[in-house]
Amino acid sequence: MYRYDELDQRLVDERVEQFRDQVARRLAGEITEDEFKPLRLMNGLYLQLHAYMLRIGIPYGMLTSTQLRTLAEISRKYDRGYGHFTTRQCLQLNWPKLEETPDILAQLAKVQMHAIQTSGNSFRNVTADQYAGAAADEIEDSRIWAEIIRQWSTLHPEFSFLPRKFKIAVTGSPHDRAAVRFHDIGIVLHKAPDGEIGFEILIGGGLGRTPMIGQTLRKFLPKKHLLSYLEAMLRIYNLMGRRDNKYKARIKILVFELGIDELQKLIEDEWNEIKDGPLALPQAEIDRITEQFAAPPFQAPAPASPGTQVRKLDNPAFDDWVRVNVAEHKQPGYAIVNLSLKGLGRVPGDLTAAEMDSVADLSDQFSFGELRVTHEQNLVFAHVLEADLLPLWQSLSSLELTTPNLNMISDIICCPGLDYCSLANARSIPVAGRISTRFQDLKRQHDIGELRLKISGCINACGHHHAGHIGILGVDRSGEEYYQITLGGDAGENASIGKVIGPAFSSDDVIDAVETIVATYLEIREPGETFLASYRRIGEKPFKERLYPEPNHAAA
């Protein structure tokens, strides 16, 4: 885990004191809201529907147990005893007071955390594969590169006023768990035929009102050139990205308007000017960062305890959990454990302060005192001894964090929606709750298999609905909540954008519509075929026919 050096710490501490002064002046009426708003946003503080909302950055989703306990303490002391993990691997507090926010930031700084650049037209929290450093299919640990990018992009003086927000994701595995193709820049580690490891650079992906899949800008970039290449990309975007219309200001629009070939030429020309300059990464610096992500002290490979296998056979619930929520680790004898925050009755991504404390304790006991936040709003213990799976499952079960539903229909990505967000048109969380209730039979979920359902309360698509196998978008129809359904989206390595299936459904009808879609899939699927594979094989026709037996019956 990367530890702040003296410079990092001073920068964050000074920023807290700057914000403390800005808040004091705002509360005293010395500066107006118009003057203050950009200052608070630079520190991750929004004013939402009910109250302020503080978005705390969690670089590449990695937390220590100490940091999680601090988040628990802050949420208890300054908020309402819970936090919400987001699709950018951040944590949002929904009820902080402006007058107490500087104290919150000061407490965060003590555990090397902050909220800088979690809002505004700047680089946002750099995200990565939640299995980084542990995945069996990993080429290299993506956190090393996410951290190097984080350092480069934090308070970068040339890019402090970008046309629009800017999101970067990194994966070190061919199996994309970080949705890199839906980021402004997506980075995929590759191994060349000669064994050299470098990066594929994707550009122009994004969701929102104009969803686009990132295109390959460069197939292979040597490691030492990562920052100079990113610098060249950002320079061209900073110069040429539109500033006249916020809806056309993301880099994806520049890619669309210029074309990938023309943009590539501009970027490569710029890069050739700077690539051997100060941004060329010295191997010593790469090594320094790499050391910060050294593997924990794994025990020598040992067979699972003799009783584990027997108890597993006697315990179908444990067996289901191992099969669904536990992933293969690259270290023999270890496993990756997913903690589902999507159990029945839970708000997707929410964790109470008490749960944070308990999870922190369990991470100390079972996973070297660290954990990960996933963009799908779950948590991960990355390094668990296989022999410890049973006692960990027993402990997590008492916290109701073992629902074996990873990547199933109830493992829903869900934005805060109209319950919290000032931009939303409709509620998201209650719809997620109703779907979870409707499909609460785990045997049924397991029979349905992988089915990723994602819900957004507005077209800004924080709930990634475009990338859902089933996507649900809340819309406002004359003051009523309606829900538009898309099918066939996917955020993985074969990314696709969901297609709108037809007119939107009322809040009363949308759960039945999901039921109809699932029933249709179960009828048409071939043995072993996932929902997405069935949809890609057959297309929308059978779903549409079942959803709309009479033309436009659900038109609103």
Place this chain on the structure above:
Amino acid sequence: MTEEEQVALKIFTANRLSDGIVVFLCGDGSWTEAPDASGVIGSTDMETRMKAVADAAEEAAIVVGPYPIEVSNEGGDVRPLSLRESIRAYGPTTHPEFAKQSAVANKGY
């Protein structure tokens, strides 16, 4: 007193600067968290006067972003008409144990 033009019933709402909590403007110029206790506006003249009070409160760094919302008023039971404003007033509809609906009145949605 001239006959005032009648308008839809309204109240002024804003977020309190210090903690961001949703508040409503009372007839005496103070702010309350309960819509029932707010000053219901029934005329354009009154709306103009209340807007001036709300704007002054923003200028004085008491509230942020005041604006009028339409309400119903059944015997003093003042409720926002739109879903968005109902959720602002009483929500969120999830986490009722954490939300202000437990501290004010549960009006439903």
